[in-house]
Structures are given as C-alpha cells and as structure tokens.
Amino acid sequence: MPQPAHSYVGRLAPSPTGLLHLGHARTFWRAFERARAAGGRLWLRDEDLDTQRSKPEFAEAMREDLHWLGIEWDDELRQSQRVPIYRNAAEQLVTTGLAYRCVCSRKDLQAAMQAPHEDTDEPVYNGRCRENNTERTFDAGSSYRLHVPDGERIAFVDGHCGAQSFLAGCDAEADFGDFLIWRKDGLPSYQLACVVDDAAMEVTEVVRGADLLKSTARQILLQRALGLPTPAYYHCELMRDEAGVRLAKRHDALSLKALRESGLTSGQIRAGF
Template identity: 70%
Template sequence: MSPSTYIGRLAPSPTGLLHLGHARTFWIAYERARAANGKLWLRDEDLDPQRSRADFAAAMREDLQWLGITWDAEMRQSERIALYREAMEKLLREGFVYPCTCSRKDLQQATQAPHEDSEDEPIYNGRCRSSSAPIAALAPNTNYRFRVPDGEALRFIDAHAGPQSFVAGCDANADFGDFLVWRKDGLPSYQLACVVDDAAMRITEVVRGRDLLKSTARQILLQRALGFSTPGYFHCDLMRDDTGVRLAKRHDALSLRAMREAGLSTQDVRERF
C-alpha cells in the first residue's frame, strides 16, 4: 500500500495508569491508522501540574508498546504553552472570548477532559459576558470563557456514533454554554489545547471515547474561530465494570500494568476488548 493522508493520534494523560478502557480506545485508533496505511502521533497530555507524573508518562509508553501499539512521532503539551497562548491571543483580538470571575470548580477541571460519569462543565448563565469588542492583550491572573453562539446547533457525523447535534447557549434549552478556554494560572483548557494540537499535527481523524462527544461541539467552535479545519471523529463505546460504571483510573485492578503483573498476555488483554 502507498502512504495515505490519514493522520491519527493517541492522547493519554500521565495522571494514572492506563486501564482496559484506554487500551481498547488506543487499540482502535492504532488499527484505524494502520488500516488506512496512515501515521499515528503520541500526544502526552501533561498539562495538569498537580496530577501529571513522570513515572505515569513512562508507564503509559511501556504499556502501549507492550500491547503492540507503535507510533510515528511524539508531542508533549507542557512544551507548547507559547503556541496555546498565541491561539488565545487571536481569540482575544477577534472578540471570541471574555474574562470571567465565576466558578472555581469549573476552573479546577478546565485542563482535564470531561467524562460521562463526572459533572460536565455546567451551562454558564452568562453573568460575566461582556461585549464582543476585541481585547487588546491577555491579562495575567485572569480566567477566560469562549462566547458561544446562542441557539446554534453544532452538527457533525461521527464515524461510529452517527449524526450528532448539540445546541449552544446560556439557557435551559442548551446542551452547553460559554466554556473555559484559559485559566488564570497561565494554562489553556483541555478544549483549547486539544484544538491547537490537532491542527498542528494535521490530524485527519480523532479516535476517542464517546464521553467526549459534547466536547467535539465545543472544539468545532474553536476550530472555526481559529481558522482550522475540522477533522473526522470516531467516538468509541465506553467500557464499564460489572456494576455498569465507566472504567476509570481508579480501577487499579484493570490497569494494563496490573494485568501484566498478573501474568496476562497481550492476547489475553485484547480478547477483553
């Protein structure tokens, strides 16, 4: 097969050990890239300064390689703050964002990807919304939100989950509201960093869990504001434990490291997907 234009990515966070659910999602991403004879990036999403650890970063690389997954290039988000800031300044100049003093809990979660069984970013009531006039510069020690278009339905076709539609706005009819893009500690939100990196890596398809379907709508707005193209999306079904709870890093017994140490082979693990 000749090389294709397909470019995918694996995007683990070094905040814990990879578990069986991660393994299946990353295996699907690897298989889709391989089937397309494309390329695959490994993106180390290490923006959470309190939870990211070097030993987890090393473990995730070892576990992925043990599973049989290979990649063509690597990127670390902590080394790209200047690029996120450049994108943020463009959003400021063009009036897409505004400073916000609300919701400490939102700010604590802003560098992390939202998940189905945790509170998604609450629909913001617009209390700090200002005019859409451009802002001259990024102020220090300030949080910023993206001003969503009220009432607009963001639609896309997911390669696995099918047609999707999420309404933006600040009322009870909306699926999501003005969302955080920059924190006062000088870090971008998950949404902004993801969009900037996907564009820089020229990703053609994003493979991830279906708990991030709503995040795709937010990211489409950011892509549009920044002049980036929108990649394709494939949101995998989530794996759950025996009680129906989505697998998470707290499920230590189902981490790849624990299963390896218990003597399971790569084939044993893949058969659980």
Template identity: 70%
Template sequence: MTTSSKYVGRLAPSPTGLLHLGHARTFLIAQQRAHAAGGKLWLRDEDLDLQRARAEYAVAMREDLHWLGITWQQEMRQSDRLPAYRTAMQQLVAAGRVYKCSCSRKDLLSAMAAPHEDSDDEPVYNGRCRVADPAHLLEENANYRFRVNDDEPVEFVDLAAGPQRFICGCAVERSDFGDFLVWRKDGLPSYQLACVVDDAAMHITEVVRGRDLLKSTARQLLLQRALGLTTPQYFHCELMRDDNGIRLAKRHDALSLRTLRLSGISVAELRARLEL
C-alpha cells in the first residue's frame, strides 16, 4: 500500500440510482486506505450517462456518503470535462490508434457505463469494422474503437486480487477483450476513456473499486500507455452479493443506503454488517 503523504484516491459514483451496500463497502475501504496513507480523496460525479443520470440521485449520493462518515477534499463532475475528453480522443486519432465503428447501438450503449464482469461486460469485439488505415480525423456523428494488438498480454499486480493477466485481440475464442469503444457519435467518451483522462487530471495514485472492473483496468492500462499518462496502483475489492449470490446493483432497492437509513439502521450496525 502507498504510504506517501501524496496518496490521492477517489470515490466515483454515478447518479443513475441510489447507492447500495456494495458501494458503501468499496467507498469505506477507499476512505480507510486514504486515511491510513495520510492522503486525500476526490469525489468524482460520473454523470455522463445522460439518459439515466438524475439530479436527485446526485444529491442523494452525497447525502448518503456524508451519513456514512465519508469525507472528501475536492470534487469533479464529468459533464464539465467534455473538452478534456475530446482533446484526448484527438490525440488517439492523431496517433492512429482508433477507427470508426458502425456496430449496433446495444454495443455502443454498453460502453457508456462502467461494465460489470459477471453480467454485461463489453463482449470481445471480432474486428468487423477494422480497416487497414486508421482514422486520422475525429469526425462528428461517428463511433470509434481503440485498436488493440492481437494476442498481446496485459499484466498488472492488483493490491487486493494479486497478479492479473488478460489477452487482448479480435480472436474471440482466445481473447479476454477486443477493440473497445472509446468514443460515441453523440460526442461523448466511453467509460474507459473518461476514467483514464480524469484519473490523470486528478493525479490519482490508487484506484479502489470492485473486482468486476479488473478487465476494465487492463483496457485502461492500454489507453494510459497510448496517451502517455501515468498508471496508478489498483485495489479491487471483493464484490458484495445478495442471498442468491447475485452481485448487488442499483436495482436492489431494498439494499440501497437510502432505504436502510429510513429503516433506522445505524452507521455502526451497517459497518458491522459490512465486516469493516
């Protein structure tokens, strides 16, 4: 674990629903690690999903975090940072690392929100729109994919989950992920691109998040290298699941922090439930 006073972590909720127990556990761990390192935390409002983001959820997530006793020193809102994402995308275009893609709307929508390994992680792309010559201009009303190197291993050591190794490429039968969406024709970046641009701008030294995002970390490492950005350390927490073994999601309203608060549970009882 980083022990420098320069430790910088972040909380990155999206205002598309109420926070649940899984969020609480991850964010409390993030705060514990920041405090142990004598560092600070950012709150990043990941509000780029314009179809589902709601102002009332943005208010609720801040209230629920404060109720948990979680504090942060600085804030960022992604919807304020579109010029920074476009600049990064233009850099990828100029370097010949992306190409236009005309695949289905379903694939494109899956790239807007943080993917989840056990349910709707972006599928391995088979390279249908790959062309010999990469794009050299960022065109309006066009979707773009980042071109990975076929059969390239992407490796990193996670501070919680240990050594990780993923193979990228468009050979569906042997790859963990393929060319992935970085830009949508509506002028918005994918989760992967926005995440690496923001982590660099915030000088994040350690990312604490769920293990459903391990594969996303591999994608983000490739983007960091292509953009010349520094790579933080990663700590991927175990996922919380319901009584049926299903990963908690915002659809689990009975386990939302707001519902639990209204039921009268105390923060101490909640922390005991989370084994923190």
C-alpha cells in the first residue's frame, strides 16, 4: 500500500563517530518538534561514510540516546549503502563539465568527508587544478571538485537566522572556493552525499546547527548543478562550553550517555533547551 504524502519531511543526520552531546540533542529535538508540529514525517540518516571513525557501538548509542530523549522517526537510511548512487551524481557533474579532477593534498581530501563546521571549514581553494582541465571522463579512484561560479553570491533566507549571503570563487574575498565532491578512495564528500540524500528523501526542511550555514550555500550550488530541489533551511544556535567553544564530541562529560548515567532524566535535559 502506498504511503500517504506529507507536505513536511524532515531529517536527523547524526554520524556514528562518537557519542551525541547536548548540542546534538537540542538540534535534533528542534528538528523533531518542527516535524511533529507540521504533522510531517521524519527520517533518521546514519551518516556512516567515515570508515575510519564510524563505529557500530556509536551507531547503537546514538539510536539509544535519541529514543531516551523522546525522539521518534518514521524511516531510516544508511549512507554506506548508497555509494553507487553518489557515484552516479559525481559522474554526472564530471561528464557535464561542472566538476574537475583534483590532485591536491591528502589532508584536504580527508577533511571533505566531514561536515565543515565553523572551526574546521576547508580553506578557499585557489583553483590550481581547474586550469585547462577539460577531461570529462569520471574515475572513481580520483578526487574531484565542483567548479563554482567566480564572484557569484549565493543568497537564501534561513528560517531561524534570517537572510544569508556567501561569495563563491577562488580569490581572497570569497567565502569558499571549488569544493570537493569526490575522494580518490571512492567515497563522496559530505556536501555531495548530503545533497543527494536530501533530494532522495524528499526533505522539505533541513534543521541543523548554525555552523553549517556556509555548507548550505555550497549545497545550493550542487542542487542547481544536479537539477535537484532546494529545501527550506533552519539553522539552530550553537551550544557552547564555559569558554565559548562550540560543543563537540570531544566534550565527553556532556555526552547524553554520561548525563543519563549521572542520573539526569530526559525531561531535565529537554527543559534546558
């Protein structure tokens, strides 16, 4: 029997590379509340493409933490099962001349697997491999970058942060340059996998942290290049520690598992949001 259509589709997108912390909890709770208020559906997307850091025990823990927090979802998707689909998207970009082979450093390529947060964003690429690169044959064992339009401003209105504008290009004034879409180890970048999955899941609103606002500009360019729809965006404020540093998985003392084991209830956690 076909599933009923919903006008609102949201998603939770944790990566099983560590324990979820309070910052994750608040963002995921916001995503759950917005989907529930709209009478919509919610996906859980297991972003397990980082083969070196993703662990089964973290995948199990994140599901346990979400259920304990009171979050339920309707469907699940695992990125590691969808690599051929990402490859097809990358090949489309290369064969149409919208992406090109890159032979730059291994460090840059490793960074492309993870969501580029405010304190880990990849540097503006200088376009070195872009010059005279007209090859249109895709090789899954090579790295590729999207050829961004120099000097173009990508603008959107965020549901929480308001009007946003970012400059694409390869000069010092740009907010970001030609970014990686495919790694030479045969895996997509975070940006490409995210865009392909959001479209496949028919996501209508992406709820995530404000440190990913610049990623949204990149993803809008990818959506245009692949002919995919652009969902609405809602970027939540970040939670920080006493020193003002964004909470991350290195903050083990603030993990949901540790807080639960300390005797706190899910209701007490949610009351702090």
